[in-house]
Amino acid sequence: MTNDEWLVAAKADADRRQLHELKPLLDALATATRALRGAVWNRHADGPPGPATALPGPDADGAAS
Amino acid sequence: MTATTTAGRGTRADWCQRPIHRLGSAIESGEITVTALVDATLDRIAELEPSLNAFTTVLADRARRDAEQADLDIAAGRYRGPLHGVPVSIKDLIDVAGAATTAASRVTGRAPAGADAPVVARLRAAGAILIGKCNLHEFAFGTTGEDSAFGPTRHPLDRDRSPGGSSSGSAVSVASGMAFATVGTDTGGSIRIPAAACGLVGLKPTFGELSCEGTLPLAPSLDHVGPLARCVRDTRLVYHAMRDGATAPLSDTPSRRRLGCPRPYFFEQLDDEVRTVCERALTRLQDAAWTVDDTPLQHAGDTAAICLHLILSEAAAVHARGLERCAETYTRSVRLRLELGRYVLAEDYARAQHGRDVLRDAVDAALEGRDALVLPTLAIPAPPLGASTVAVDGTTEPVRGIMLRLTQLFNATGHPAVSIPCGHTAAGLPCGLQLVGRRHQTDQLLDVAEACEAVLADLLA
Numbered sequence: 001m002t003n004d005e006w007l008v009a010a011k012a013d014a015d016r017r018q019l020h021e022l023k024p025l026l027d028a029l030a031t032a033t034r035a036l037r038g039a040v041w042n043r044h045a046d047g048p049p050g051p052a053t054a055l056p057g058p059d060a061d062g063a064a065s
Numbered sequence: 066m067t068a069t070t071t072a073g074r075g076t077r078a079d080w081c082q083r084p085i086h087r088l089g090s091a092i093e094s095g096e097i098t099v100t101a102l103v104d105a106t107l108d109r110i111a112e113l114e115p116s117l118n119a120f121t122t123v124l125a126d127r128a129r130r131d132a133e134q135a136d137l138d139i140a141a142g143r144y145r146g147p148l149h150g151v152p153v154s155i156k157d158l159i160d161v162a163g164a165a166t167t168a169a170s171r172v173t174g175r176a177p178a179g180a181d182a183p184v185v186a187r188l189r190a191a192g193a194i195l196i197g198k199c200n201l202h203e204f205a206f207g208t209t210g211e212d213s214a215f216g217p218t219r220h221p222l223d224r225d226r227s228p229g230g231s232s233s234g235s236a237v238s239v240a241s242g243m244a245f246a247t248v249g250t251d252t253g254g255s256i257r258i259p260a261a262a263c264g265l266v267g268l269k270p271t272f273g274e275l276s277c278e279g280t281l282p283l284a285p286s287l288d289h290v291g292p293l294a295r296c297v298r299d300t301r302l303v304y305h306a307m308r309d310g311a312t313a314p315l316s317d318t319p320s321r322r323r324l325g326c327p328r329p330y331f332f333e334q335l336d337d338e339v340r341t342v343c344e345r346a347l348t349r350l351q352d353a354a355w356t357v358d359d360t361p362l363q364h365a366g367d368t369a370a371i372c373l374h375l376i377l378s379e380a381a382a383v384h385a386r387g388l389e390r391c392a393e394t395y396t397r398s399v400r401l402r403l404e405l406g407r408y409v410l411a412e413d414y415a416r417a418q419h420g421r422d423v424l425r426d427a428v429d430a431a432l433e434g435r436d437a438l439v440l441p442t443l444a445i446p447a448p449p450l451g452a453s454t455v456a457v458d459g460t461t462e463p464v465r466g467i468m469l470r471l472t473q474l475f476n477a478t479g480h481p482a483v484s485i486p487c488g489h490t491a492a493g494l495p496c497g498l499q500l501v502g503r504r505h506q507t508d509q510l511l512d513v514a515e516a517c518e519a520v521l522a523d524l525l526a
Binding site for chain 1: 367370373377402404409410413416417419420
């Protein structure tokens, strides 16, 4: 799902749930998601299938898992 | 009576502003009785609490009973160490047996907790007197302390300003002399932000070092428990007591004093006065023969995007039942942020987890060959209550985002971070300097912080 498709669906759901105040927050989240997906260390995320960016395994020392 | 009655050294009102490490010998010798110290603290609370609103519950009767027992124990030669008889407060997100854990919310019940959280039990075992439970931003999900079922906590130096949060009442209780130390929680900066705003020391230890059992979670992979106090030495006393009950070792002066300063990102959006105060502190350190060299922290600009996806997802999971059962009972803004988390896609949560590893490696790399990283804690002075935006560096920024900007990265990576006071704005509002150490080396970070605190002491006069 692209970011734009997600945002349209999320806002429609917020309207359906009478949570209209959520829509500006969804816009802000969409901006953050766009930044997340576009980060240089994550550049394959929105591209065509290809070599996957390695997802994290369990932290070796358990510090943040 | 409070201001004029004398016993031991100084007046009773003076006692309430003393650091813990300067009380111990007087308590052990009986020059200051614990009963008198607790009475002085309760007097202080009676005087200031109506205007500050730092507590959800004051445990006056229990504190007096515990004080009487402490005096009996000390008189019988059973002195337990530097926290024995010292009044401390606890953020009302953490269980204290016999008192409700409200999380400053109407969502929670008011039934008393059946047992102390382990960190509280350890403080009690060290002899600390629990003086009360502290107000906070509802469920610790905010940076100002404004969204609370008990009303907002107010800054001790300016009642129209927020003291920072979410450990708002905790910080105010110590800054105003209503407790000698406190226990807070920190998911994006909730210990360090109010510490900086109120002129205190606030420690977020390495992730997982202090037990979060008995503490209501917000985002379990980001949540930390930690102390706030008036100086690094007191902070270490409380940290050690909560960690393993051990007496703090003597501070070890670092053989090398080399700090890395990550200027890109961390100095890019700062209030002018905060920037001036922090730069002055860095200059003072260099004048004292510390090395402070520029150390870019790679990918720091991705912090907000990464942390937002982590915290929203996890908080929504923690509060899923609450949202289904009684969504209207949350404060409006907290409810909306929790609802927002329900829209984060699993694939983006996974990306954010990857980003967490990238940031962790970047912090480790920046620390290579250095004792700690040094940067501002809070980009703005304590903000006005009710403000949703503030002007910073020529732009208008949301209060929540700008307050989290410099702290939340280290929640994601798990590195220990401590905020120490480094000066004031022209209006007298405190500013904080943040030091970040290697994971699992919190004591070494506190060594650096204590040495740094000594160098900066005259900037606080």
